[in-house]
Amino acid sequence: MSITIKNLNKSFGDFHALQNINLQVPTGALVSLLGPSGCGKTTLLRIIAGLETHNNGEIYFGEQEVSNKSVRERGVGFVFQNYALFRHMTVFDNVAFGLQVLPKSQRPSKADIAERVHELLKMVQLDWLSKSYPHQLSGGQRQRVALARALAVKPKLLLLDEPFGALDAKVRKELRQWLRDIHHEFNVTSLLVTHDQEEALEISDQIVVMNHGKVEQVGSGAALYDAPDNAFVTEFLGEVNRFEGYIERGDLVIGNFRYPEVPQQGKWHEGTATAYIRPHEFSIAREAQGAMLQAQIHHISVLGPIVRVSLYDQTGQDIEVMMPHQHHQAHQFKLGEQVYLTPSHISVFTQKDMVDYVI
Known part of the structure; x- marks a missing residue:
């Protein structure tokens, strides 16, 4: 029924x-x-x-x-x-x-x-x-x-x-x-x-x-x-990393990183924007090419088939990344190491989209 x-x-x-x-x-x-x-x-x-x-x-x-x-x-x-x-x-x-x-x-x-x-x-x-x-x-x-x-x-x-x-x-x-x-x-x-x-x-x-x-x-x-x-749904449902940026000529801009507008997310309005990246949507590399930001590893936790890596970016913001255990084994990332993070997907909400909410 x-x-x-x-x-x-x-x-x-x-x-x-x-x-x-x-x-x-x-x-x-x-x-x-x-x-x-x-x-x-x-x-x-x-x-x-x-x-x-x-x-x-x-x-x-x-x-x-x-x-x-x-x-x-x-x-x-x-x-x-x-x-x-x-x-x-x-x-x-x-x-x-x-x-x-x-x-x-x-x-x-x-x-x-x-x-x-x-x-x-x-x-x-x-x-x-x-x-x-x-x-x-x-x-x-x-x-x-x-x-x-x-x-x-x-x-x-x-x-x-x-x-x-x-x-x-x-x-x-x-x-x-x-x-x-x-x-x-x-x-x-x-x-x-x-x-x-x-x-x-x-x-x-x-x-x-x-x-x-x-x-x-x-x-x-x-x-x-x-x-x-x-x-609200983005932040409440699952872990997420949050970054502040702005929209310029159809691109999301965070520092020196530009991310093009995604058709599935609709038209982005010019002005300030908030970007959300889930821990599994970040890849870690030792090369800077195409990366969104540089960060330093401060903690590594092996959770069975998944490895959680906690990092600080250059502003001191805490960032969480999840990767397959095999990827960590292949690269052997170390505590204190400076690495580069590149997102595979970003959810973007501009100031016009945002409403007041409390979690």
Whole structure:
């Protein structure tokens, strides 16, 4: 089932939490709401679930307008960051709860409930813990129980609010792919709130980048990363090096370096400009030919197949570069060495493109 949001607004007193939100979530997609704390993503998720009201605007599940429907009538599954499991209930009873409280006319038989619960617990690989209590489980196990409970009632939509936020990095990484697999197995439309860029990039079909209650850009992870619409999306999604320059006769000028206008980025307006270069878009060489700038290496970190090189340019600006391990082995760059950096791609936003934002 698809979700369509039209001209949705939400205010808390004088604070505009959501401003004119328009959004389309396709049927069967896993979509992430990504943005900094306080950008409105959790408020939007709660409004979609029916846990919060909005001031105006429309919400559709498929072709049905649901703004005035209760949480129960909307038929969504909700997974919270803090698990929200019933501590006095076993794992089995937690998963069965949603089925047991259905109206009598809709409630399955005890045998059918038991079959459904065990099926879900096997799917999340926790059937062997069905008689255990939440306090006996790890954080990752509790979150899997919470997801099984949300799926027990066969929801039309699955809404997840920072589901892995309370877990350590290793467990989070394991559960990301697991969630992706579960999503595909059930083919349920899923909306995930996260502030973790890596998480959003890894598991999402689409990402909705939000800031200050507004949608900045919607697209696949690759599209947002390679072709951001504005400076906020560029800086928020992944690491980036920032440089100040200006546009002169269609070229970006930074010091003595000139970079020609790129047709895909649109027309560059004359005047001051900000240039963004991601760490992997810089190449390091010992020759100055065609280079953008000279810099000195002050730190080298080997991160498995990738090597991170930290440098200072001649103004003292810190620059981060990522290169394949093989490239580093072939050139054997040293601490304190003066090298030259050349970009393969630059995202440019002129003064006319820039707007005030806070990360």
